[in-house]
Amino acid sequence: MSKAIQIRGLRYRYPDGTQALNGIDFHLDAGESVALFGANGSGKTTFVMHLNGLLRGEGSIEVCSMPLSDETLEQIRSKVGVVFQDSDEQLFMPTVLEDVAFGPLNLGLSPDDALTRARTVLKRVGMAHALERAPYHLSAGEKKRVAIAGVLAMDPEILVLDEPTTFLDPPTRRDLLTLLRSLPQAKVVVTHDANLARALTTRAVFFDQGRIAGEGDVIELIQRFHWEYS
Amino acid sequence: MHHLVIDRWSRGSSSLHQRDPRAKLAALLVFLIVLSTTRPAAQWAFAAYAIMLIIAVHSARLPILGLAGRAALVLPFSATFALLTWWSGDTLRALALAEKSFLSGMAALLLVATTPLTGWTAALESWRAPRMLILVIQFVYRYLFVIAEQAQRMRWAAVCRGSHKTGGFRLATGLVGVLFARSWQRADGIYHAMLARGFRGRFVPAAPAPFRAADALFFSACLAGCLAVRILL
Ligand SMILES: Nc1ncnc2c1ncn2[C@@H]1O[C@H](COP(=O)(O)OP(=O)(O)O)[C@@H](O)[C@H]1O
Ligand SMILES: [Mg+2]
Numbered sequence: 001m002s003k004a005i006q007i008r009g010l011r012y013r014y015p016d017g018t019q020a021l022n023g024i025d026f027h028l029d030a031g032e033s034v035a036l037f038g039a040n041g042s043g044k045t046t047f048v049m050h051l052n053g054l055l056r057g058e059g060s061i062e063v064c065s066m067p068l069s070d071e072t073l074e075q076i077r078s079k080v081g082v083v084f085q086d087s088d089e090q091l092f093m094p095t096v097l098e099d100v101a102f103g104p105l106n107l108g109l110s111p112d113d114a115l116t117r118a119r120t121v122l123k124r125v126g127m128a129h130a131l132e133r134a135p136y137h138l139s140a141g142e143k144k145r146v147a148i149a150g151v152l153a154m155d156p157e158i159l160v161l162d163e164p165t166t167f168l169d170p171p172t173r174r175d176l177l178t179l180l181r182s183l184p185q186a187k188v189v190v191t192h193d194a195n196l197a198r199a200l201t202t203r204a205v206f207f208d209q210g211r212i213a214g215e216g217d218v219i220e221l222i223q224r225f226h227w228e229y230s
Numbered sequence: 231m232h233h234l235v236i237d238r239w240s241r242g243s244s245s246l247h248q249r250d251p252r253a254k255l256a257a258l259l260v261f262l263i264v265l266s267t268t269r270p271a272a273q274w275a276f277a278a279y280a281i282m283l284i285i286a287v288h289s290a291r292l293p294i295l296g297l298a299g300r301a302a303l304v305l306p307f308s309a310t311f312a313l314l315t316w317w318s319g320d321t322l323r324a325l326a327l328a329e330k331s332f333l334s335g336m337a338a339l340l341l342v343a344t345t346p347l348t349g350w351t352a353a354l355e356s357w358r359a360p361r362m363l364i365l366v367i368q369f370v371y372r373y374l375f376v377i378a379e380q381a382q383r384m385r386w387a388a389v390c391r392g393s394h395k396t397g398g399f400r401l402a403t404g405l406v407g408v409l410f411a412r413s414w415q416r417a418d419g420i421y422h423a424m425l426a427r428g429f430r431g432r433f434v435p436a437a438p439a440p441f442r443a444a445d446a447l448f449f450s451a452c453l454a455g456c457l458a459v460r461i462l463l
Contacts, residue, residue, distance in 0.1 A: 054422050074428065082426050088379075089419035092372060094237060094346060106428030114434075134237075154427060 004028045004158050004186045005051065005063055005080075012046055012057030020046040021057055022210035028158065033187040035197035035218055037227055038207030044190045045085065047207070048162050051188065052080040064157060078107060081156030081185075085163045087143035091135035096127065096146050099135055103154040114153075121149040125179060141172035145179070152183070159185040165193050194222050236300075237375075239292055239343040245444075246290040247344045251353035253445035257452035258341045262334055264456040270326035275463040279333050282455055283340065290344045297343065301335035308332075347371055348433065361432065368433055376420065377413045384409060 005028040012021040020043045028034055036044050049055040051063070053073045061068040063076045084090045093099035097118055104114035122128050125145040130138065135146055144164060151159065164180070165173045177199055180187070191197055197204060197218050204221040206214040214221060222228055240247075246254075261279075268275050287294050308331035316324035341350060351364050 049422070052426055054425060074430070077426060077428055084419070084423055084426075086419065089416065090423045092420050092423065094241070094348070098348070102424075102429075102434075103427035105434035106430060111434075150427060 002030050002065065003062070004030045004032070005061075005188075007050075007062070008060045010047070010050060010057050010059035010061065012050065012055060014046075020210055021050075024059070024210075024212055026205065026212065028186055028188060031184075031186050032203065033189065033201040035201040035204040036188065036190040036207060037192070037197070037204055037221065037225065038213075042207040043210040044207050045162055046210075048082060048160055048188070048190060051158075051160050052077045052082055054082075078154050079156055080158045080160060081151035081154055082160045083144075083147050083151050083162065083164060085166060085190075087140070087147045087167075088136065090147040090150065091143060094134060095132050096122065096135055096138075097131040099146060100149045100153050103150055107154065117153050118149070121152045122146070124152065125149045126175075139172075140167045141169075141176065144168065144176060148179070157185060158188065159183060160188045160190075162190045163192065164189070165191065165196055192227075194218075194228050197222075235296070236339070236343050237347075240346045242291060242344065244290045244344070246286060248444075249344075249448050250439060250441050250445040251345045251349035252356065252441060253449040254341050254345055255350055255353045255357075257449050258337055260453050260456050261337050264460045265330055265333055265337075268326075268330075268460060270322045272463055273322075273325075275459050276326070276329045276333065278459040278463055279456075282459070283333065283336050286340055290340070292340075292343055297336060297339055301332055301339050304331050304335035351433070365431065365433075372420065373413065373417050376416050377409065380409055380413045380416060384412075 005026065007024060007026040010021055010024040010026075011019075013019045022043075024043075024047060026047075036047070038044050046055065050057055050061060053061075053068050053076055056068075063072075064079055066072045066076060068076055091099050093102055097115065100118035100122055101111075101114040104117050105111065109117065119128065119131070122131065125148055127142060127145050127149060130142065130146070135143060138146065144167075148164075161180070165176060168176060173193070173196070177196060180189075180200055187200060189197065189200055201218055204216065204218040205212055206221055206225050206227075214224060216224075265279060268279075284294060287297055305328065308328055312324040312327045315327060345353075347368065351368055354364055354367075355361070
């Protein structure tokens with residue numbers, strides 16, 4: 001089976017000296033979905049920032065069989081859509097519609113096509129009623145939907161979600177889960193939410209201090225690392 | 231999240247809001263040139279400029295006091311120069327200096343308050359303004375939001391832990407460093423998000439609207455008005 005992502009020996013040290021990643025080997029098959037578990041500070045977010053080259057560590061990263069380099073960076077960024085943990089960072093344009101059109105415009109679509117595509121994905125995530133609203137006035141669940149729309153508008157092959165349900169209440173989580181399940185893309189989902197992981201993925205990877213401490217079936221891994229609080 | 235009032239104003243729907251950003255930018259330019267070349271002795275002209283602005287603000291359905299208050303923010307800077315001029319004995323010049331800076335501030339603010347940021351920066355770009363300049367404007371504008379938001383959060387956090395309005399200033403001066411560190415971090419996050427969605431150093435405008443007859447008419451009226459005041463008064 002062809003690999004959507006293949007990573008070998010990834011290490012990363014922040015400028016202040018924190019060694020956040022310590023030799024990560026990771027792969028994602030085409031169309032597959034994987035959950036990333038691990039304690040706060042174990043390096044999950046740092047890892048995710050490498051998947052589209054926002055951070056550049058040592059080691060090799062291949063996305064859709066392309067090695068990540070300065071030449072492939074743009075192409076890889078359009079293939080890997082990252083939904084950040086904090087929606088307020090992700091939504092920076094004055095209106096919802098403009099925000100979602102931001103990516104397609106950068107891809108070189110004409111304004112008309114970009115706006116059409118933005119409207120289509122906003123409808124897809126159930127936010128067609130809020131086109132002209134300011135993103136920072138939306139509820140947390142709505143912001144997350146718009147952030148996802150902004151990424152979907154780039155038509156990515158792989159969706160990366162960093163703790164997508166963290167700030168959401170249970171009903172909103174449920175709705176988001178339904179939305180995410182309906183999206184066909186391969187997914188890398190960072191989460192503490194065992195329900196989300198079970199519903200969305202089959203395989204899981206456990207991060208510990210910048211390394212992968214274990215990997216396998218979601219339910220088995222949750223039990224092995226006692227990753228439920230009840 | 232905190233937001234700038236001006237951003238909300240800029241999304242109004244008055245006839246002034248609907249004018250093409252290029253027409254408004256050109257009108258502003260004419261106004262600034264005419265204003266800056268008006269003789270200090272022509273005090274009636276300054277009154278006429280002010281009236282023109284008031285009419286424009288009124289037709290944009292914006293609060294005149296709110297705008298004037300914000301435009302007055304430029305006064306402390308020009309007041310320094312005005313005072314120096316006054317001390318050297320030239321009262322009229324000093325007065326004109328203050329009037330000019332206030333009216334310029336007001337006019338520029340009026341443009342920004344009736345035109346979304348993407349509109350007037352696209353206008354600048356279509357006039358081949360240096361790309362770097364436009365980027366800086368756009369980033370500063372966005373980071374103003376970021377800083378305002380962080381400041382708001384820190385203020386709330388302080389108020390929740392018993393800080394009072396009176397103690398606010400002391401607190402603010404002590405925490406300015408933290409504010410900027412946090413704003414920097416947030417701004418960095420936003421920049422990452424922009425890169426992640428294919429940002430390549432240029433904001434692509436979404437909807438360049440056609441330049442209409444009404445826009446040409448608006449600009450002509452502004453031009454005629456400014457020149458008339460400048461020459462006749
Ligand atoms: N910008 C940064 N500068 C320095 N250290 C950082 C930065 N961001 C994260 N870290 C550190 O890197 C480690 C991994 O953090 P992170 O990837 O955010 O973990 P997680 O997402 O699993 O909670 C932590 O020790 C954290 O303190
Ligand atoms: Mg994290």
